[in-house]
Amino acid sequence: MAQGKETAALVLSLAITGAIVGGGVWWVMSGSKSSGPGETGSNPPATDSNPAATNSGTVAISTGDRLITSVTTPDKQAAVAAIAQGDFAAAIPRLEASLQATPNDPEALIYLNNARIGTDASYTVAIAIPAGTNADAAQELLRGTAQAQAEINQAGGVNGTRLKVAIVNDNNDPTLASQVAQALVDRPEVLGVVGHFGSDTSAAAAQVYQAAGLVMISPTSTATPLASLGNFIFRTVPNDAATGKALARYQVEQLQTQNTVVFYNSQSDYSNSLKQEFSNELVFENGQIVGEYDLSSGIDPVQALNEAQQQGAQAIALLPNSETLDPALQVVQANGRRLPILAGDSVYNFTTLETAGANGVGMTLAVPWQSQQGNGETFAAAARELWGGDVNWRTAMAYDAVQVFQAALQQNPTRAGVQSAIAAQSFQATGASGTIRFVQSGDRNQAAQLVTIAPGNRSGTGYDFVPLTP
Template identity: 50%
Template sequence: MSQKNETLPLILSLLVTLLLLAGGIWWFGRNLGFGGVGIGQGGSPSTSSPGQGGGAGRISDRLSTGAQLLFPEGASSQKQAAVQALANRDYQGAIANLEASLQANRNDPEALIYLNNARIGDQNSYTIAVAVPTATSANSALEILRGVAQAQDEVNRAGGIDGVPVKVMIVNDDNSPDVTPQVADALVKDRSVLGVIGHFGSDATLAAAPVYEAGRLVMISPTSTSVQLSGAGQYIFRTVPSDRFTAAALSRHMLERLRVQRAAVFYNSQSAYSTSLKNEFTTAVFSDGGQVVGEFDLSAAGFDSVASFDQAAQQGAEVLVLAANTATLDPALQVVAINRRRLPILGGDSLYNPRVLQVGGESAVGMVVAVPWILLADPNAPFVRSSRQYWGGDVNWRTAMAYDAAIALIRAISIGKTNRAAIAESLRSNADTIEGATGVVRFLPSGDRNQAMQLVEIVPSQSQFGYSFYPVSQP
């Protein structure tokens, strides 16, 4: 009897403790901002990198015109001081510190964007946003930002749009389909934003596209190639050719230059980009008279590169096609290593990555990759010369496509001004001739860009990794 009397108070005590603990967790979450969603930039500087913990966090922490660093790693003391100054609206102090930071490191697009924004200060301006994965794919994000930063700087140096400068908001979206719709919703609701350049990966872009379409805000992706994006809406565009163009270029190279007919394709079934490229290549090569004899999922649990390669060889594969995305680059490189140059290898634009040169090494020599643009194809073009002056080195196709997206959007704003619908109509109708980094930028009714892909080959060189991508000579 006494044991029962003691058990009841213990149970009640435990329940009270759990209730207090739950209340404490709720209070901390509410007051420290976990999970909240907001618009705007906030009044205090931050050097956080939202998204590294895996959650969406506060959307306001992902948006910055200069009052917070989205690339805090390695930021100079001058750059950090500039962010503090911008948060306090001390524009002259921010300008001085950002100019000093760029003197030490001119290859920093975030600093150049913030410098142009600081020069604008509280003046009237036209705002565009650029959405990139600053925390999860920093190198790719910086490549895209260089194109946007250069376009902004050139336009503002030339007097802006009828005397009104262009301001750029940088957005960190983690390249996450869970985050991009939230980011898109925040940008749609911010009426100062007249268009968005982004997003990076096809999955992230496809997740955000319906939000932009419903909110009637232009989105131009410089890097998303999935055919699912074609015809996604009247406000959805891209400056990079779709996977259909990539597949056609690879198929022709396989059948006409390599003179082989049987391919094995390695892809990621969880990626819209990777699946799109695999499907388009299969269709193209079949139409051209070849065939795909095997498909291997790089994302499958327990993927075995040795067993997969052996199976592809047994099935009569004469060429390997790597339709990997960034997330499956490592298993794709395992296939490259196992192959040891026994079979020729073809790849999509995600393989245009320094890691392929660094890790692939000698085994990757001869690999042919389809890209929208490569500097060495026209090394004396105006954009090539100007980009070298800006960044102190050569840029890649992501920078060029982002530049084209920014120039196209800015030109459309010059026609539509603050009317979002008029901006979209200007792009759809190709109302103006837009000369970009890679030629004239014109959009098909689907929102796609009508432009062929270029093929590059990995060759030995005197570069940092001992290997480089070099244009494939035309037959």
């Protein structure tokens, strides 16, 4: 789970794209740094029209009657007011106009598709996003969800019934996520949930969904223990075991080094899980960890690296979560390309390219998706046309989660029926990365992909993430 950073230009703004085309990446606007037309550059205070912008503990669920994100236009605000009054006919042209002004606004597209359904029969899935604490990630997840909903409904829906999407904010907070989960469980029309973002947050919510029998599919939570929380819990992102294996094998087989120093966040389930999986696989490959440093404890990166090299470190494993990305990048700067760096998907981020610069060249990252894998090029091309730029792996994994729900709803559009369909050994769906299958634990049956940082001009920083060619 990484944290994005936009730039002013439309092609330089959504968090890092996993759609790797022509050896590089580029960006669409996401709304947390430089503003574009119709967007605010920072999250506004909570208001009646945007009650979820701060972590107030209030659960706001919207199918169009309120704003969840801070991206807005006058037309979008008018549409939301019309939907709140039940006037879907008035809302539709307003949302279409808003999308003309901000075509990369997924919340508006979701509300437009919901308004077109109006009071007709529909199947509802919810998407939980960190709207108030990680606006970029929220936009990335919403784009995948919106794209899948649009394609499904344009094709006639699920067995003739269109798909409605409810949006809810949990601010990536475990306590609030539990409240969100209960609120969704209490709405019988919700047949499944796409979410949550962070592994800690997903774990908290998963306990509620499991107890109530409502399927949760996380597109971004990779911590290995999540799979043990029950048979209603799935994820479209490969787990940390896949990431750890890919990185450890690359280090030993390609870099031909054994001794590694690890930088991680001891306060994060995700970071701890990835560290453990990487360490286990490295030992299996006859390597060893010669030092561990907790990024949440205010370490001196220069001192830490000097100590690690004295202990024989030959490589760096950079395994932060999104909250400790900044100190992780300080390690990259302090390293100055002395030791090769391996990294998890939280480092796969525009901020990394911008901050690390030349010091990041050659870094190897394991990510869940890239456009050159499976069905990636087809999905990436459609996303580029819809959003005006490439999208990243979080968008692809959210898209896949909605496609899984579509396939399950076709078989049995009930909560229990959805779970039974997905859990079946024969289940499969088609997503951004090709065929989607799950193992018995609910984990995605898919390997991680390796990319590296190289000079390039797609991101606007002078550096890009590109597919790794050993």
